[in-house]
Amino acid sequence: MRRWRLLLLLTAVLLSSACQSPDPELIRLGIAGRPANLDPLHATDAASARVNRLLYRSLVDFDAQQQPVPELARWERLTPTRYRFHLDPGRAPFHDGQPLNAADVVATYRAVLDPATGSPHRGLLSLIEQVEAVDTDTIEFQLNRPDRLFPGYLVIGIVPARLLAQGHDFQRAPIGSGPLELIERGGDGQLWLRRRRDGQQLVVQQVKDPTVRVLKLRRGELDIIQNDLPAELIRYLDGREGIRIERHRGSNFSYIGFNLEDAQTGDPRLRRALAHAIDRGAIIEHLLAGAARPAGALLPPGHWAGHPELDGVDYDPDRARALLGELGYGPQRPLELSYKTSSDPLRLRIATVLQDQLARVGIRLRLQSYDWGTFYGDIKAGRFQLYSLMWVGIRTPDIFRHVFHSASLPPGGANRGRYRDARIDAWIESAEAAQTQTAQVTYYRRIQARLLETLPYVPLWYEDHVCAARADIHGYRLNLHGNYDGLLEVQRR
Amino acid sequence: MGQRLPLLILLLWALAALLAGMDALEPDRIQLELILAPPWEAGGLGYDDLGRPLLDRVIAGARTSFWVALWVVSLSAVAGTLIGSVSGYLGGWTDRMIVHVIDIFLAFPGILLAIALAGILGPGIGNVVIALSLVGWVGFARLARAQVLSLKQREHVVAAIALGSRRRRIILRHLIPLLSAPLIVEATFGVASIVIAEAGLSFLGLGVQPPAASWGSMIRDGTRYLLVAPHMVLVPGTAMLLVVLAVNLLGDRLRDRMDVRLR
Numbered sequence: 170m171r172r173w174r175l176l177l178l179l180t181a182v183l184l185s186s187a188c189q190s191p192d193p194e195l196i197r198l199g200i201a202g203r204p205a206n207l208d209p210l211h212a213t214d215a216a217s218a219r220v221n222r223l224l225y226r227s228l229v230d231f232d233a234q235q236q237p238v239p240e241l242a243r244w245e246r247l248t249p250t251r252y253r254f255h256l257d258p259g260r261a262p263f264h265d266g267q268p269l270n271a272a273d274v275v276a277t278y279r280a281v282l283d284p285a286t287g288s289p290h291r292g293l294l295s296l297i298e299q300v301e302a303v304d305t306d307t308i309e310f311q312l313n314r315p316d317r318l319f320p321g322y323l324v325i326g327i328v329p330a331r332l333l334a335q336g337h338d339f340q341r342a343p344i345g346s347g348p349l350e351l352i353e354r355g356g357d358g359q360l361w362l363r364r365r366r367d368g369q370q371l372v373v374q375q376v377k378d379p380t381v382r383v384l385k386l387r388r389g390e391l392d393i394i395q396n397d398l399p400a401e402l403i404r405y406l407d408g409r410e411g412i413r414i415e416r417h418r419g420s421n422f423s424y425i426g427f428n429l430e431d432a433q434t435g436d437p438r439l440r441r442a443l444a445h446a447i448d449r450g451a452i453i454e455h456l457l458a459g460a461a462r463p464a465g466a467l468l469p470p471g472h473w474a475g476h477p478e479l480d481g482v483d484y485d486p487d488r489a490r491a492l493l494g495e496l497g498y499g500p501q502r503p504l505e506l507s508y509k510t511s512s513d514p515l516r517l518r519i520a521t522v523l524q525d526q527l528a529r530v531g532i533r534l535r536l537q538s539y540d541w542g543t544f545y546g547d548i549k550a551g552r553f554q555l556y557s558l559m560w561v562g563i564r565t566p567d568i569f570r571h572v573f574h575s576a577s578l579p580p581g582g583a584n585r586g587r588y589r590d591a592r593i594d595a596w597i598e599s600a601e602a603a604q605t606q607t608a609q610v611t612y613y614r615r616i617q618a619r620l621l622e623t624l625p626y627v628p629l630w631y632e633d634h635v636c637a638a639r640a641d642i643h644g645y646r647l648n649l650h651g652n653y654d655g656l657l658e659v660q661r662r
Numbered sequence: 663m664g665q666r667l668p669l670l671i672l673l674l675w676a677l678a679a680l681l682a683g684m685d686a687l688e689p690d691r692i693q694l695e696l697i698l699a700p701p702w703e704a705g706g707l708g709y710d711d712l713g714r715p716l717l718d719r720v721i722a723g724a725r726t727s728f729w730v731a732l733w734v735v736s737l738s739a740v741a742g743t744l745i746g747s748v749s750g751y752l753g754g755w756t757d758r759m760i761v762h763v764i765d766i767f768l769a770f771p772g773i774l775l776a777i778a779l780a781g782i783l784g785p786g787i788g789n790v791v792i793a794l795s796l797v798g799w800v801g802f803a804r805l806a807r808a809q810v811l812s813l814k815q816r817e818h819v820v821a822a823i824a825l826g827s828r829r830r831r832i833i834l835r836h837l838i839p840l841l842s843a844p845l846i847v848e849a850t851f852g853v854a855s856i857v858i859a860e861a862g863l864s865f866l867g868l869g870v871q872p873p874a875a876s877w878g879s880m881i882r883d884g885t886r887y888l889l890v891a892p893h894m895v896l897v898p899g900t901a902m903l904l905v906v907l908a909v910n911l912l913g914d915r916l917r918d919r920m921d922v923r924l925r
Contacts, residue, residue, distance in 0.1 A: 380889050401698055401711075401890045455694035455713075512867070514886055521712055521873055525692040536872065 195370050196642065196659055197390070199382045201397035203358040203375040207351070208339040209326030210281055210288045215561050219652040220360065220373060225326025225345030226261070228254055228274065233649070234473040235564050237321040241269075241346075242308070249315035250298075254323075256306045261365070263329050264350040271302035276330030278310075278323075293322055293567075316601060317609060321565040348657055364657065371656055386412065386637060393645055393659070395636040399515060400458030403635055411640045416460055416633050417647035420469045422560045423461075423629040425523075429586045431554050433506065440624040442492035443506075444482035446530040452522055453630055456515070460633040466617035467560060467568060469631055471649075473606070474566040474613040479621055481628045489530040500531060507535040509556040511544045520557065551585050559632075562650060566613050570597050573616070573625065588625040668908035675905050678721045679728035689722035690714060690873045698891040708893040711883055716897045722875040723898060727905070730791055730860045731853045737795040739849050742802025743841065747833050749803070750810030760803070767800040773859055780868040787876075790869050794859055798852060805848055809841045843920040850913035854906045861902055877902045 204220040206212035212221055230240035242254040254274070262268045278300045281288045296319070299311040312319060326345050328337075337344070343351050349371065352361040358375035374391065376382040383402050385391040387409075398406075407414050425443075427434040434440060453461045465479025498504040506527075510520045517538050524534040534555075539547065548556055560568070571577055574597050577584040593616055600612035620626065634651035643662050645655035681687070693713035701708040707716040749760035767775070779793035813819065814837065822832050857877075863869040864878030872879070877898040884894030 380886065383889065399886065401887055405890045451694050455697055514883075517872065518712060522692060522694065524873075525690075525712075538872075 195372055196656075196661055197372040197374055197392050198653065198656065199374050199376045199385060199391035199394040200653075201375070201377060201379070201382070204360065204373065206340055207343040209328065209345070210277070210286060210290070210339070213289050218562065219650075221326050221343075221345075222324075222347070222652060223349040223362075223654070223656060224343045224347045224351065225328065226269075226347050227326055228323040229320050230324070231321070231564050234471060235468075236473050237318075237565075241327065242274075244320055247309075250312040252310045252312070252319060253303070254308045254310070256308075258306065261346050261348075263346045264344045264365075265329070267329060267331070269327060269329075269346045270305045271308045272305070273327055273330045274308050275300050275302045276333050277325060277327045280328075280333055281325060290325060294325075316567075317603065317606070318565045318567050318601075322567075324564075362656075366657075369660075371659075373653065373656075383637075386639065389639065392642050392661070393636055393638045393655075395647075395653070396634055396651055398635060398637075400456060400460070403458050403460065403637075406637045412637055413640060413642075414635065414637050415645075415647055416635050417651075418462065418469075418471075418649060419632050419634045419651055420472070420563065420649045421632050421651070422464055422467050422469075422563065423557065423632065424464070424467075424560070425555060425557045425627040425629065426548075426553070427586050427625060427627075428551065428554050429588050429625060430551075433504070434554055436496065437623055438492050438496060439504070440627065441482070442489045442496070442530070443527065443532060444624060444627040445485040445489035445492070446527050446532065447482075447523060447627065447629075448484045448526055449481065449629060450484065451526075452519060456519055456522060457630075457632065460635055461630040462633070464628040464630050465621055466628060467563065467572070467620075467626075468566065468613075468617070469649075472566075474610055476614045476617040479617060479628075481621070482624075486530050493531060498531060503531050503533050505533045505535065507537060507554045509537045509539065509544060509547060509553045511541050512538045513541075516557065523557075548585055549579055549583075551579060551587065553585075557629075566600070566609075569593075569613065569616055570601070573597070573620065586625050588623075590619070590623060593619055668911040671904050671908035672912065675724055675728060675908075678724035680725075682722050682725035687718045687721060688715065689718040689875050691718075698887060698894070700891065700893050707897045708891075710880070710894055711887055711891075716880075716893070719875040719880060720877070720897055720901050723877040723880055724901065724905075726787065726864075726870055726874070726876040727857045727860055727902075730787065730794070731856045733791045734794040734798055734856045734860075735849050735852050737791070738798030738852070739802050739845060741795070742799035742804075743806045743838060743845060745799065746803035746806025747810045747837055747841065750807035751814055751829065751833055751837065757807075761807075764800050764804055764807075767797070768804075772797045772855075773862060776859055776863060777866065777868065780863050785868050785871055787870050787874075790860060790863050793863070794856055798856065801848060801852065802845060805844055806838075806841055809844060810837055813837055813840055847913060847917045847920060850909060850916055854909040854913070857902065857906055857909070 200216060202216040204216040205214055206217045207221060207224065209221045209225050212218060226241050228240060228242045229237045232238045241260055242256045244252050244254045247253055256271060260269055278297065280286050281290050281294055282297060296312050296314055296316055297310055298313040300308065302308055328339060329344060332344060348365055349362045350365060352363050355361060360373040362371045362373065364371060376385060379398050379402055382391065382394045383406060386394050403414065406412050427440055429435050449463050453459060463481050465481040466476050468475040470477045493504060508520060510516045520536050524536055527534050547553055548558060572583045573588050573593055574582065574584065575589040575594050578587055579585055596612045596616050600609050603609045603612060634647045636645065636647055638645055641661050642659060644658040644660050646658065648654060691714060696704055696709040696713040698711060699709040707720065710716055710719065745760060749757045776793045776797045779796055780789055783789035783792060819832060819836050822836050860869060860876065861878030861881065864876035865882045869878055870876040880898040881895050887894055
């Protein structure tokens, strides 16, 4: 009898500790990836960038069409190579109470441009020849070549000049002037944040496993979860009591890339055959739960430099077979290609379906899946025949020079497939030199149409952003980029 | 019936392994509209996260585990028995060296060593066989050595030595046949642990490579959908449970029958 009582007691203790109710004052956001770097001068990964834009403020932000708009400062173009920025007089001070001045902006950009800092953003900003403060509210940038897109590059969070000079570790203790400030870090990659406007406490927490994330949401250990959910879990959550699902169109561009120096994939007819063999509709419907829209170009149609009419290559297996036949491939001589992908379960699943779809027109795909580091290293070095990847957070059309210009071969750029097209090169240069935005748009649309014709990439889709929140959470809004800006408005009611 | 059930399960396993190469089976056939369909809706044993039939995949997985078990047990039994008996028979510093090697191997947890080896060799089913055999021979070697130490004192061995037989002949003809009973029992239990070890390595992604099926990799794929499609884990898990249980029951029975002391 005593043993039973002990057991009962033990169960009770275990249950009570497991049912600890979460603090109602907190709002917790669960995400898959850990924001690795809170230093805006060094961070490059998406999760860090999404948190950093809330901790720090930058000179410029973007509107819905991805046009640069004033954030900390409005600007005027004095000459094609000289820009003047006027800081917003009502700007918030840094988290430590010190005011933000032109000297801080200058110090931040000088630090980025200093090779000793080792900032990965230095390459993009290398067109800045000089940056100087005119007075406490005004900054001037002198460029070494004209670039109409220049204001859109100034998205680095501004940090205090004083701390920069002291060699402050912003990764450990981020101090910016953004609407959120870091209170402390918890275990398991938790970030405890305070909203400066009303003191609301927020926690951004990494939970790697999607099933665990969903269960934590249902139990109330998390209030919001965002993205990286398999289609089945979205369906599982949809319509469940006490949970609300929200979706928003996204701009992250998935594609299949080719090595154009390869004897097989260098042939545009072969690339077209492969593109016709892919049934994107079926993949979007069954593997992505409909949460994606077909893509025809790197920039989504809503982007100011996007092409409104391109939606990719149609699924047409007969045409694919015919094209392969013309190239001399057929049942007797099947085409074999190797395809690299990361070992992420969803990517591997999509790869397996692609393998199946291509097999139906007689293309044998050999899948090679690697952990992220190895995979990305191979892609950057150009060691692939075919691969699939996603461009995340693309905002300015300078991406076309970075990815498709023949002068952007790695390691200097991201033309990883070694695409060389004289017309594309000329149009990219003309777009950059164009004096009006209308002229720029014309060139960028031409570039995108030509890319769809020559297919250095097979455009696949833009994945939607999905979030699930508990019923008492209000005001969390998704946007095109899947960032965490919703934290600025979210309330528990 | 209760007596025959384990044997029946093993026969089914072997049969599945032999039949898995048939064209009628389509373990890799993708039907997107059947993704995660449970058995009670779509028939068979249900479908996996790519709409592939689980029944066909369990059979394909049976082949993987069966051949891996067969190869690993054969390789490690042959190697282990030879090394163990030579070591026991020769004695002296050879024996001491081999005992030290065996001790070193035994000091590591077997599966951890197999994971390390499979990691070094790279993924692939051939490498799994090599890794598991490199770990598996130790048990056989230790058993064979202990048996040989007591057997070599027997009269028929002494007689053979007196008659001038060669060492090889003595070991192969006069010692190893007498070892077979305990070694067979060891081999049976070895099969069970290798089925689990192969599944473990495949679960970690070190075994068969997609799209090939293994029970371990099927369970790994299934864990991601445990909330919405438990059948993806239950089907291969049950298959593995039944096989391992059957092998162990038969091993027990075999031991009872072969052990003279229990008769």
